[in-house]
Amino acid sequence: MGLKKMAFGGERLEKLRNNEVVSRSRMKLWMIRATTTVLLWTCLVQLMALSETWGPRVLKGWPSCFSHESVVALAVWSSPHLPVRVHPPKRVYKNNGYLMVSCNGGLNQMRAAICDMVAIARYLNVTLIVPELDKTSFWNDPSEFQDIFDVDHFITSLRDEVRILKDLPPRVKKRVELGIIYTMPPVSWSDISYYHNQILPLIQKYKVVHLNRTDARLANNGQPLEIQRLRCRVNFSALRFTTQIEELGRKVIKMLKRNGPFLVLHLRYEMDMLAFSGCTQGCNTEEVEELTRMRYAYPWWKEKIIDSDSKRKDGLCPLTPEETALTLKALDVDRNIQIYIAAGEIYGGKRRLSTLVASYPNLVRKETLLDPSELRFFQNHSSQMAALDYLVSLESDIFVPTYDGNMAKVVEGHRRYLGYKKTILLDRRLLVDLIDHYNSGSLTWHEFSAAVKDAHAERMGNPTKRLVMPDRPKEEDYFYANPWECLQPSDEDEQPVIISI
Missing domain, CATH: 3.40.50 (Rossmann fold)
Known part of the structure; x- marks a missing residue:
């Protein structure tokens, strides 16, 4: 019995030893396979990286299931909530610096x-x-x-x-x-x-x-x-804005569209613009002094002594809120339309906006549409606030700038690109002259309104070529206000066709 037990125990011990050897062999084989796989992947990734930069052209032509596009497609397939983002191939060229x-x-x-x-x-x-x-x-x-x-x-x-x-x-x-x-x-x-x-x-x-x-x-x-x-x-x-800005912009646009058509008024009657331009129409004595001090505080604003009246008559001042109200009424803009003011703080506040509000009571701003907590992140970041106004301006039914600054010009060009959306380009020199004649009683309302409409019939963002002035580039039409090389009207009487870029 004792011998049998010893024999049985020996067999068992032998089996255990054999199993241990097999397990070790399997473990070694698994480790070799895993290491080989990692090395192969590493080599493949390095090879792809090298082929992107300086590898032979024939290598770049090979199809690869591990290309960037394939990886993106695989990620989208495994996670359908991710957007499809296929990037163009890198351009190969000798870098000069x-x-x-x-x-x-x-x-x-x-x-x-x-x-x-x-x-x-x-x-x-x-x-x-x-x-x-x-x-x-x-x-x-x-x-x-x-x-x-x-x-x-x-x-x-x-x-x-x-x-x-x-x-x-x-x-x-x-x-x-x-x-x-x-x-x-x-x-x-x-x-x-x-x-x-x-x-x-x-x-x-x-x-x-x-x-x-x-x-x-x-x-x-x-x-x-x-x-x-x-x-x-x-x-x-x-140049796409950040997700945070885009989402908040879409929210404002959705709120506006829910209540019908809306007009964006780029009312450039802000303190910095008035100080820079030297335009003080409608301002009281204290305000004129404040704007003058500000103009002298910035050495790169070279023009210091400015005649506000003559500059206004030359059409070089932004329209005042009062002049803007008269212009919109003369153009028969519906009194009940929503007007979104795309601008910073209006100089003079409620006092200067009172005439405009009386004429167009549905006046809104991002600050009145959104909760303060939604704008907290953007406070003291004027460019981010301007980005919100930019997005809303693009989507408006009508865009009206009261001054031809950079935002007015770039938005105008972008709206042309989006299909020549209605943009009323105000002739300020003619308008202030007509307004002065109307206020003095030398023009009736009917005559004033007819003259304003007639002057702006062809100033609605229609297809047109830029004015070229080779010797005076500052005075010619700005490329970004009318990038006609990127647009192609199919016919003067039809909706323009936009060339894809």
């Missing part, structure tokens, strides 16, 4: 500048660093690019045209920290050849060039068609 830019001005002045700088970077075959926004202007807005625009969309949507980075590569950044960089403001309204002949050699020499003023630096006219089309593509497609 790096372009850094610092934008100046308000939101729409900077917006147009960004479009110009992308086109310039593309033409020069340089890498563009995400633009720096102005933080020293009157508004003192601390917002960065990514606080206003969807920076990842901006970079990826343009990757077939230009390489854009959020920051300089470490090696190049070290050069900049050592002061090896060339900083300059480019010449205003320059032809694209200026950048090729003057700026590109500097980039090739210093590797990095910093343009510190970028507004109105590329000419309106005479540029290659592909440059004009790219400016449009950046403006209408790549």
